[in-house]
Amino acid sequence: MKLPEKFIKETDSFFARHPEVPSEGFYESFDKIPLHGVRFSRTKTVPSQHEGLIKHIDPTFTALDPVEWCEGGYYLSEDTDDTRKTGRNPLYHAGVFYPQEPSAMLPAQVLSAKPGEIVLDLCAAPGGKACRIGEDLKGKGLLVANEINYERSKALLRNIERSGITNSVILNENPDNIAKRLPGFFDKILIDAPCSGEGMFRRDRSACASYEKYGPESIVPVQRSILDAADIMLREGGEIVYSTCTFCEEEDELMISSFIERHPSYQIIPHPEIKGITHNANGSMRVWPHMNRGDGHFCVHMVKGEKTARQTPISGYVRSNKPLKASERRGFDLAREFLADILTDAGLEEITRIPYTNHSGGVFLIDFDENLFKGLKVCKTGLYIGDSRLTSAGKSVFAPSNSLALTFSKEMIKPDRYLALGFDDPRLERYLKGETIQLMPDDGVTGNGTIVVGIGSAPLGFGKVGGTQIKNMYPKAWRLI
Numbered sequence: 001m002k003l004p005e006k007f008i009k010e011t012d013s014f015f016a017r018h019p020e021v022p023s024e025g026f027y028e029s030f031d032k033i034p035l036h037g038v039r040f041s042r043t044k045t046v047p048s049q050h051e052g053l054i055k056h057i058d059p060t061f062t063a064l065d066p067v068e069w070c071e072g073g074y075y076l077s078e079d080t081d082d083t084r085k086t087g088r089n090p091l092y093h094a095g096v097f098y099p100q101e102p103s104a105m106l107p108a109q110v111l112s113a114k115p116g117e118i119v120l121d122l123c124a125a126p127g128g129k130a131c132r133i134g135e136d137l138k139g140k141g142l143l144v145a146n147e148i149n150y151e152r153s154k155a156l157l158r159n160i161e162r163s164g165i166t167n168s169v170i171l172n173e174n175p176d177n178i179a180k181r182l183p184g185f186f187d188k189i190l191i192d193a194p195c196s197g198e199g200m201f202r203r204d205r206s207a208c209a210s211y212e213k214y215g216p217e218s219i220v221p222v223q224r225s226i227l228d229a230a231d232i233m234l235r236e237g238g239e240i241v242y243s244t245c246t247f248c249e250e251e252d253e254l255m256i257s258s259f260i261e262r263h264p265s266y267q268i269i270p271h272p273e274i275k276g277i278t279h280n281a282n283g284s285m286r287v288w289p290h291m292n293r294g295d296g297h298f299c300v301h302m303v304k305g306e307k308t309a310r311q312t313p314i315s316g317y318v319r320s321n322k323p324l325k326a327s328e329r330r331g332f333d334l335a336r337e338f339l340a341d342i343l344t345d346a347g348l349e350e351i352t353r354i355p356y357t358n359h360s361g362g363v364f365l366i367d368f369d370e371n372l373f374k375g376l377k378v379c380k381t382g383l384y385i386g387d388s389r390l391t392s393a394g395k396s397v398f399a400p401s402n403s404l405a406l407t408f409s410k411e412m413i414k415p416d417r418y419l420a421l422g423f424d425d426p427r428l429e430r431y432l433k434g435e436t437i438q439l440m441p442d443d444g445v446t447g448n449g450t451i452v453v454g455i456g457s458a459p460l461g462f463g464k465v466g467g468t469q470i471k472n473m474y475p476k477a478w479r480l481i
Helices: 005-017 027-031 047-054 102-111 128-137 150-163 175-181 206-213 216-233 253-262 326-342 345-352 426-432
Strands: 037-040 073-075 097-099 118-121 142-146 168-171 186-192 234-244 266-268 285-287 297-304 356-359 362-365 378-381 383-390 396-400 418-421 449-455 458-466 469-472
Touching: 005 206, 037 047, 037 102, 073 102, 097 128, 102 128, 102 186, 102 234, 102 285, 102 297, 118 128, 128 142, 128 150, 128 186, 150 168, 150 378, 175 216, 186 216, 216 234, 216 253, 253 266, 253 297, 326 345, 326 356, 326 362, 326 383, 326 396, 326 449, 418 426, 426 458
Parallel strands: 118 142, 118 186, 142 168, 186 234, 418 449
Antiparallel strands: 037 073, 037 097, 168 378, 234 297, 266 297, 285 297, 356 362, 362 383, 383 396, 449 458, 458 469
């Protein structure tokens, strides 16, 4: 492919300054087919299932090909198109896997969020890294996922809903505004910074045109501003992972050295234990397309001072249960009645152990004080489980959110309220297209009312049984076209 002349000039200069980095084969790597990958959800799958599942994603599968730097990450064969094929796969709709470029799997692995931590993904859309962080938190602590671009925040919202994460807040904010509202609040911050995108040239040919129009000089001030805002938000002893998909030293190593000069309490944490990538002398990491298996990527892990435990107990941010108005109580009671009809006793206890709140009839589960985010543009707080509505007969009923179904495991659902569809069942595609489907005698579903429809053991959404038909409740915006 034809690369921008400015990029070639800058890259030649880089290799001349860094003879320790082999240059042979670098430019030729841009003519190779970019690798695709998937990362399996570790809340919805276990490793022993991955071989069987990936056969339904990769048409030429022969053996598992793990991404060395990501638990649950795998390479796909070269002729698997991760946008046209994996995005239509029922397992993707169920949140079982996320299609992700292999290099992009590195930053969240390095961040290594732990249950109970308060973590910010500052530039989160479309959401692959945020979903991985949510899995690592295991429902304990808080994930704040921010995206400054409103249209991109919609994709972020959908992917987090699909992943089944319950303890999240999604913001559509400028980093400076978050820093003013929440100074010293976060334990860990992931910054997958906007960059000149050099590492994306072979995957996205439009990235070359964007580079020629804007280039590193336009993005460097933005990156610097984002890092400085992150410093304000991070508590002492907290950690930042900064990453880009560019080779530009000014956006990578020099950006970090400049940041540490301004904020000398920071130290780089090296990760020699991570295999398959190139480790720099200063402790940062790179994925080179001619030396590693992935697109160009830079990643560095920093700690603010000495690692310390959080001084403010996380319980201090838990929302208090205020007395409920009758209208609010009714909404939650309807939700509980709905859930009790679908879930086992253990499943009901699991999903309702989180405190709830009510917004204009909508019922949300959230265990954090929403006042923390007052004054910020909030796209979603906690798990939206549905709302109460009036029927034409004037009866109040509960209308569930599809995101609720995606938080269930099969074990939480009563056996006769779950319809498991196989890959070879023609009803599966019809369900994902929003069509009415037929109930079969051997489906194991009994009685009328709302059920959960899934692909194998992974829930997809709701349906309403009436006789031998199942009325489709899959959201219009999510349906296959």
